[in-house]
Amino acid sequence: MIPxxxxxxxxxxxxxxxxxxxxxxxxxxxxxxxxVIAALTAQNTRGVTGxxxxxxxxxxxxxxxxxxxxxxDAVKIGMLGQKQVxxxxxxxxxxxxxxxxxxxxxxxxxxxxxxxxxAAVDELRESLxxxxxxxxxxxxxxxxxxxxxxxxxxxxxxxxxERLRRLLSxxxxxxxFLKGGHLPGNDTVDVLHDGDRLIELPGQRIDTPNTHGTxxxxxxxxxxxxxxxxxxxxxARLAKDYLVxxxxxxxxxxxxxxxxxxxxxxxxxxxxx
Numbered sequence: 001m002i003p004x005x006x007x008x009x010x011x012x013x014x015x016x017x018x019x020x021x022x023x024x025x026x027x028x029x030x031x032x033x034x035x036v037i038a039a040l041t042a043q044n045t046r047g048v049t050g051x052x053x054x055x056x057x058x059x060x061x062x063x064x065x066x067x068x069x070x071x072x073d074a075v076k077i078g079m080l081g082q083k084q085v086x087x088x089x090x091x092x093x094x095x096x097x098x099x100x101x102x103x104x105x106x107x108x109x110x111x112x113x114x115x116x117x118x119a120a121v122d123e124l125r126e127s128l129x130x131x132x133x134x135x136x137x138x139x140x141x142x143x144x145x146x147x148x149x150x151x152x153x154x155x156x157x158x159x160x161x162e163r164l165r166r167l168l169s170x171x172x173x174x175x176x177f178l179k180g181g182h183l184p185g186n187d188t189v190d191v192l193h194d195g196d197r198l199i200e201l202p203g204q205r206i207d208t209p210n211t212h213g214t215x216x217x218x219x220x221x222x223x224x225x226x227x228x229x230x231x232x233x234x235x236a237r238l239a240k241d242y243l244v245x246x247x248x249x250x251x252x253x254x255x256x257x258x259x260x261x262x263x264x265x266x267x268x269x270x271x272x273x
Contacts, residue, residue: 008038026224145164
């Protein structure tokens, strides 16, 4: 069965992040992607020049209209922007109860521009994280969620993953995927934790400026893979491998002059000669 996946996120017109990147990743990994638009942005590979919110009531209408007709096997949540939108998404997903919810707590763009209201952070922590089956923060985002200094060693990452896991519900299988891309050095170890198992996913940094939308792509890949594998560690390894290859082949694209996108369709498009 081909899974139906949903991304609830913002729109990046350059296609490197947000719903456009999510749909690309989901499609590349064999899922049928659907989308609910939670925010609009004016941005390119160099930065964000404007954000226009989508009314929370219309976000709710999009979600309800979709779920009334389409079986949704997994949801990925990205940029929500505002406190009321965050609360609304939590309320509607609590009503519809999809099997998998992957939350990427998007707060800051690669350019450094803020994408989430400060008032929305508490709402994210209190209403949406407990609903999620997996959260995928990077180290700065984890620091904000915990009110702590971001980890800069693997040992600190392990402790941070344990603290993050306490924010999730104890009802069923719940996971933290803590991304280590901000660690110093060339190692990019990610930590996967379910409250019992703590699994390290090793990696090596790739020398490229093309890292726009990597967090979006990883969480979308997880949403596409979880319904297929039904095994979270295996889905996590496959998602990371997909992203690493997408970053490694990002130089094949010529999109913008800043932080370029990754090559989402590397499994299907022939490598450039």
